[in-house]
Amino acid sequence: MRTIKAETVIDAVAKMCVSANRYLPEDVRKRFEECAAAEDSAAAKEVFRQIKENWELAEKSGLPLCQDTGLAVYIVDVGEDVQVEGMTLREAITEGTRKGYEEGYLRKSSCDPLTRKNTGDNTPAIIHFDIVPGDRIKITFMAKGGGSENMSRVTMLAPAQGWEGIKKYVIERVAEAGPNPCPPTMVGIGVGGTFEYSALLAKKSLMRKVGEPSPDPEIAKLEAELMEDINKLGIGPMGLGGKTTVFDVKIEMRPCHIASLPLAVNIQCHSSRHEEVVL
């Protein structure tokens, strides 16, 4: 059994919170350069220009990319042969979040759902654990903003609705969201499992890198088809019209009950901040 000190986890998590909020990942930057070049309208080009100037400024100034530095969401793969010493892994990730959000001058956005009182330290973080073979811990961090999260939905379709039903639901959701979630957006789709599991699948799909299709060629084909159709909506960057309404579409699928077709749509704004560390 391998042992990792809690301090190691805390420091790695804190560092990730800060750097992911300041540096837009390369995969996202690359895609935006391509999208900007393909746009015809002045407004769409201007939005991409501002997005680029913003990531350059964030890097130079140390300010976060967006004032909404998100709820801290983690997908954690824990090896069966590793243990954390000093505190539980959940406590260590929580402490790392607290430290990173405080020391990095990041906004604390976590509050009581009814009284709306801010918890003051951006905890509790949202942590999803998976037990995997091996003696390592992989922590994927995502700073999930509220504006785009609010435009997300979970629904239960009838099995007969099939792929056509899924497609229609997703496109309608993006159309209804319009300019609200800071387009261009990335759309994460979870199909199958159960009610709650479809939402987790959708969230996990957003952790895949931009431009990296599903390893399943059939699903990859559906992702491409859906992206092309959504972009025909013409909502464009910040809703001002244009070719790029979404810059990527990801689908994660798994078997579901014979009576069900769970579907979750998780929308991610253009400030798609994610980072991972393997300990």
Added chain:
Amino acid sequence: MAEYSLTTPLTDEDMVQLKAGDVVKLTGTIYTARDAAHKRLTDLLDKGEPLPFDLKGSVVYYVGPSPAPPGRPIGAAGPTTSYRMDTYAPRLHSLGQKASIGKGKRSEEVKQALKDNKAVYFGATGGAGALLSMCIKEAKVIAFDELGPEAIRELTVEDFPLLVINDCHGGELYAVPNRKAAGL
């Protein structure tokens, strides 16, 4: 599409010339308020108590900035989604607020309030928090400090880049989704 440089407080004359799609560089004093602050402002109005700032000619920025790092007046400060403030906005416009700054669609009630009160809705680029922060020269909390990022701040801005999304003549800039082309 015209370009204007405007200074706060804004007037009826400033507002009627603006059309959806116009670019505005705004200079002067603006006030931050988002969800919880709007609720508090409305509670004060219900009780007949004075507001922490003068609504007449005012511009309200829907933003919850990140904390100011050393040497800067404010952290990242891009707009938050506006529809959440739609319940409160018509009342504030009827009392003299001339403009709001946010992102995303507004309700029919807000659009009507813009017409009735010669006011506009400005859009700023969502997610461009670092970029917009550079146009903010001073910031101080003037009310509800305990709300943290949701406190009301008085900001001094210089050439803050805005787009007119909804004007006071019923014009709107946002693209209408082409559902037919997308196969719906």
